[in-house]
Structures are given as structure tokens and as C-alpha cells.
Amino acid sequence: MAEKQDRINDLIHDRKETSFQREFSFTEKTTLEDIRKLQEEFAAERNWNQYHTPRNLLLALVGEVGELAEIFQWKGEVKEGLPEDERKHVGQEMSDVLVYLVRLADKCQIDLSAAVLEKIGLNAEKYPVHKVYGKSDKYTEYRNDVIEVDAEDRIPS
Numbered sequence: 171m172a173e174k175q176d177r178i179n180d181l182i183h184d185r186k187e188t189s190f191q192r193e194f195s196f197t198e199k200t201t202l203e204d205i206r207k208l209q210e211e212f213a214a215e216r217n218w219n220q221y222h223t224p225r226n227l228l229l230a231l232v233g234e235v236g237e238l239a240e241i242f243q244w245k246g247e248v249k250e251g252l253p254e255d256e257r258k259h260v261g262q263e264m265s266d267v268l269v270y271l272v273r274l275a276d277k278c279q280i281d282l283s284a285a286v287l288e289k290i291g292l293n294a295e296k297y298p299v300h301k302v303y304g305k306s307d308k309y310t311e312y313r314n315d316v317i318e319v320d321a322e323d324r325i326p327s
């Protein structure tokens with residue numbers, strides 16, 4: 171299991187290094203576990219643990235997704251990078267979404283760091299490059315095809 175995780179990590183890293191090289195990247199040191207701990211402390215200090223139930227957190231998360239969507243609504247497509255003056259606001263709304271998502275995962279005892287890497291691995295298997303390159307169809311469109319996953323596309327177990 172640990173080996174599979176390492177392999178997924180390597181794959182993601184390799185791809186970032188090769189095909190997705192670009193100027194923008196996130197701050198590297200912050201982890202989801204850092205965010206989980208900070209939010210746990212934030213709630214504990216305020217005696218808010220009692221309110222942070224899974225259902226409440228999910229509703230709060232959806233509310234913040236709505237606030238994020240509000241920034242984009244009615245504007246038509248926006249260009250990559252966003253206008254400089256909007257980026258801070260958008261970042262704050264995205265952070266609210268992330269904070270509640272991480273807190274929800276914590277309360278559900280889901281290791282989100284592990285889950286997301288596993289899911290990205292599954293996505294890669296479901297959408298083999300040679301089948302879907304340049305096409306954005308849902309995988310169900312390929313259901314009748316025999317999907318042969320190339321050795322290169324498959325995350326080894």
C-alpha cells in the first residue's frame with residue numbers, strides 16, 4: 171500500500187516536472203494535515219467543536235462554494251490568472267471551501283491526503299491517455315470500448 175502511494179507520488183511529481191511545467195505553483199510546504207491541525211485548534215479555542223458536525227460542515231462548505239460561484243456568475247468566461255484585483259477575494263473564498271472540506275474530512279475520519287492521491291490514480295486508469303487525448307467526454311462514453319490501459323498509464327498496485 172505504501173509502495174503504491176509512493177508510486178503515485180512519483181508519477182504526480184514526474185508529470186509536474188515534464189509535461190506540466192509552468193511558471194505558477196503553490197507554496198510547497200503547506201500540507202492538508204497542517205490545515206487540519208490549524209482548523210482543529212481554531213475550533214477548540216472557541217469551543218466550536220460542538221457546531222462542527224459533519225452535516226453543519228457540509229452545509230457551510232456548500233455555502234462557501236456558492237460565495238465562490240457568485241464572484242464568477244454573469245461574467246462570461248474569465249481569462250486564466252484572473253484580473254489582479256480579484257485574485258485575493260477569490261483566494262479567500264477558495265480557502266473557506268478548502269477549510270470546511272478539510273474539517274469535514276477530519277470529522278468523517280477520512281485521510282484526505284491519501285484519498286486524493288488514490289483518486290487521482292483511479293482517474294488516470296479510468297481515462298487512459300491514448301483513449302481520451304484531447305477529448306473531454308465522460309468515461310461512460312467509452313463504456314462499450316474495450317479500454318486497454320497502457321502500461322505507462324496504469325498505476326501499479
Ligand SMILES: Nc1ccn([C@H]2C[C@H](O)[C@@H](COP(=O)(O)OP(=O)(O)OP(=O)(O)O)O2)c(=O)n1
Pocket residue numbers: 218221237265266267269270
Ligand atoms: N462556525 C464557524 C464559522 C467560521 N469558520 C471559519 C471557516 C471559514 O474559513 C470561515 C468562514 O467565516 P464566515 O462564516 O464569517 O464566512 P466568510 O468569511 O465567507 O464571511 P462572509 O460570509 O461575510 O463573506 O471561518 C469556522 O470554521 N466555523
